[in-house]
Amino acid sequence: MQGLDFSVVPPYADILWMGVWWTVVLTVSAAAISFVFGVVFALVVLYAPKTVALPVRAFMWLFMGTPLLLQLFLIYYGLGQLGFKIPALVAGIIGLGLHFAVYNADILRAGIVAVDVGQMEGARSLGFGRFQTLRYFIVPQAVRNTIPAMGNNLIVLLKESSLVSIIGIAELVHAAQLAISETFRPFEFYITVAALYYILNLVLEAGLRRVEQNVEVSR
Amino acid sequence: MTAERPMVEVKGARKAYGELQVLKGIDLSVARGQIVAIIGPSGSGKSTLLRSINHLETLNGGEVWLDGVQVNQALRGQAFERHINAVRQQMGMVFQHFNLFPHLTVIENVTMGPIILKGMAKVAARELAVELLSKVGLAEKVDAYPSRLSGGQKQRVAIARALAMQPKVMLFDEATSALDPELVDEVNAVMKQLAAEHMTMLIVTHEMRFAGEVADRVLFMDGGVVVEQGAPSEIFREPKQERTRTFLKKYLAA
Numbered sequence: 032m033q034g035l036d037f038s039v040v041p042p043y044a045d046i047l048w049m050g051v052w053w054t055v056v057l058t059v060s061a062a063a064i065s066f067v068f069g070v071v072f073a074l075v076v077l078y079a080p081k082t083v084a085l086p087v088r089a090f091m092w093l094f095m096g097t098p099l100l101l102q103l104f105l106i107y108y109g110l111g112q113l114g115f116k117i118p119a120l121v122a123g124i125i126g127l128g129l130h131f132a133v134y135n136a137d138i139l140r141a142g143i144v145a146v147d148v149g150q151m152e153g154a155r156s157l158g159f160g161r162f163q164t165l166r167y168f169i170v171p172q173a174v175r176n177t178i179p180a181m182g183n184n185l186i187v188l189l190k191e192s193s194l195v196s197i198i199g200i201a202e203l204v205h206a207a208q209l210a211i212s213e214t215f216r217p218f219e220f221y222i223t224v225a226a227l228y229y230i231l232n233l234v235l236e237a238g239l240r241r242v243e244q245n246v247e248v249s250r
Numbered sequence: 251m252t253a254e255r256p257m258v259e260v261k262g263a264r265k266a267y268g269e270l271q272v273l274k275g276i277d278l279s280v281a282r283g284q285i286v287a288i289i290g291p292s293g294s295g296k297s298t299l300l301r302s303i304n305h306l307e308t309l310n311g312g313e314v315w316l317d318g319v320q321v322n323q324a325l326r327g328q329a330f331e332r333h334i335n336a337v338r339q340q341m342g343m344v345f346q347h348f349n350l351f352p353h354l355t356v357i358e359n360v361t362m363g364p365i366i367l368k369g370m371a372k373v374a375a376r377e378l379a380v381e382l383l384s385k386v387g388l389a390e391k392v393d394a395y396p397s398r399l400s401g402g403q404k405q406r407v408a409i410a411r412a413l414a415m416q417p418k419v420m421l422f423d424e425a426t427s428a429l430d431p432e433l434v435d436e437v438n439a440v441m442k443q444l445a446a447e448h449m450t451m452l453i454v455t456h457e458m459r460f461a462g463e464v465a466d467r468v469l470f471m472d473g474g475v476v477v478e479q480g481a482p483s484e485i486f487r488e489p490k491q492e493r494t495r496t497f498l499k500k501y502l503a504a
Contacts (some may be wrong), residue, residue: 072295152306153349153408157415158339160331167362172353 036216043210050206051227055121057192057202062185065130069181070136070170076140077166094133100194102126103161107198131188138180142173175246182239185211185230193228203227255318257282257305257419257450263313265298270296272473275312280419283448285462287482290471291497296454298469300423303452304341305334315338339367342412346424347402350396351413356383357392360411369413375414382410386440402433408438419450427456438464458501462486469484470494 038049040208075087094102107122117125146169154164174181209222214220258280272295280286288296288414301307303314314321321337323330351359364370370378385391386406386441396404405425413421424442426434438460444451445464453459461468462482466476469479470489478491489495 043305120320147349149345149347149349150351153345153351156304156306156338156341156343156345157411158337158367160335160336163366167366168351168353175353219371 032172035219037219037223039214039216040210040217043206043214043220046150046206046210047104047203047217047223047227049201050203050224051231052172053120053200053202053206054189054192054228054231056187057120057127057184057195057200060124061127061131061188064124065135065188068129068132069139070174072132072136073139073143073173074165074170076136077143078161091133091136092179094130094201095137099130100190100197102130103195103198119195119198119200123198127188127192127195130191131184134184135181138177138184139144139170139173142177143169144173145176178208178239178243178246182236185239186235189232190228254282256280256315257284257317258452260299260303260312261315262312263299263302263309265295265302265307265309272474273302273309273312276471276474276476277337278469278476280450280452283450284466284467285445285449285451285453285465286469287453287465288469288471288478289454289458289461289485289497291456292492294471295474296341296471297423299378300421300452304338304343306343335367339363339415340418342406342415342417342420343409344412344420344422344425346428348396348401348408348428350404350408352396354483355393355395356388356399356407359396360414363411363415363464378414379410382413383407385413385443387408388435398464401429402431402436405429405437409437409440413444419452420444421449422453423454424454446493456501458486458498470497472497490498 072087072091074090079087103123103126106126107117107119110117110122134220150168150172151164152169155231159167192202193204196202196208199205203224207224211217212218256279258276258278260276263273264271276295276299278286278299283340288299290296292372300306305314309322316337317340321334321335323333324420325333352364354362357376360382361372361375364375364378365372374433377483380389380392383392385410388403388406388410391399391403391407396407399407425441429437432478435478436456437454438457441451442464454484455462465482468482468485470477470485470491470493476492478485478489486498487495489498
């Protein structure tokens with residue numbers, strides 16, 4: 032049995048930092064997509080005419096009912112075969128973003144429905160239109176009320192971003208694999224990367240807690 | 251000179267929820283500057299009548315007019331949406347449960363309408379809001395969130411919010427029913443002040459004393475019809491209808 036020796040890690044610090052960087056880029060971009068499309072999907076499912084709402088719901092079920100890994104393969108290799116060659120990073124961001132948009136949409140839909148009907152009446156009675164009421168009053172409240180649940184999704188998203196290593200994006204896990212292929216030291220690098228993920232999530236959680244506290248002020 | 255057209259006019263208003271007829275043909279005319287109190291037992295249709303004036307309830311029959319413009323016009327889709335939004339900007343509505351926007355501060359609650367709907371400059375809207383909030387006695391609460399306010403304070407913010415749109419008429423739907431008794435007076439005082447400024451008002455209320463003090467005319471509704479209407483002194487001192495007498499007796503005994 033070989034002893035553990037973490038001194039093999041520091042020479043690969045640059046690669047690992049790049050991995051952290053790409054993991055953050057992936058997570059932030061995919062999170063933005065998952066939020067924006069989450070809002071859009073939720074509104075479409077709730078308020079759009081059936082001809083639009085039903086296809087979107089079907090799409091949501093498909094994304095919820097199939098593995099993320101498969102979705103990434105389909106977007107990257109599948110679309111590539113059809114002639115839509117998307118850079119791996121873009122494919123990864125779209126795949127992760129849409130996958131989590133579906134979960135966010137479901138949370139937001141419940142959050143929108145839970146906003147008191149009096150809010151709609153209060154805004155409409157002032158002369159705000161339907162869409163304006165959603166935009167200025169209903170959705171902001173629904174978002175505030177669902178921050179804890181969507182925050183949990185964000186933490187899962189950060190971890191699941193490791194899956195895109197498989198389509199060749201040099202994020203953290205991919206960086207570790209590179210280092211391992213040269214050093215044959217999987218344990219040291221995987222532990223290091225695990226620690227890095229953990230630290231990233233600690234930072235993320237601290238950020239989420241701050242946002243939640245700011246929102247609490249208005250309750 | 252032609253006779254002045256009424257500020258609010260309701261003609262033959264009918265409303266049913268399935269089998270249940272809530273409004274069975276209501277006629278109502280409110281002159282500019284007039285204050286009408288609508289009283290009656292729960293389920294008499296008085297709130298439904300008030301809510302159908304600004305189309306929060308859709309009538310099954312009859313017409314509602316505001317200052318010469320029909321509110322429930324036979325328009326469809328986006329055309330009706332534009333029409334009703336424009337009409338509602340001219341009617342202030344105050345709800346039993348305030349319906350303030352909890353994610354906005356007091357002053358934001360008041361300025362949103364003028365800024366977004368009327369395109370008022372932020373500075374001007376803020377000035378207007380501060381003026382109105384001072385008027386309702388809440389100048390020191392401008393930056394508070396609604397959750398920090400008492401029920402009476404919330405309702406006064408709601409009144410200021412409605413006034414910020416400079417409405418032609420104010421509709422009060424049991425504005426003090428959800429308040430602790432000791433907070434009722436501060437809201438009533440604001441409404442009296444509006445009355446003194448000749449704001450046209452329709453007030454659905456359970457408070458007979460307040461209705462008597464502030465209204466030019468009292469309407470007694472029961473079972474979806476206007477049973478009786480007249481000056482407060484007539485309705486409260488010498489009601490002509492038996493139903494009115496029974497209702498008032500029960501109410502004043504309680």
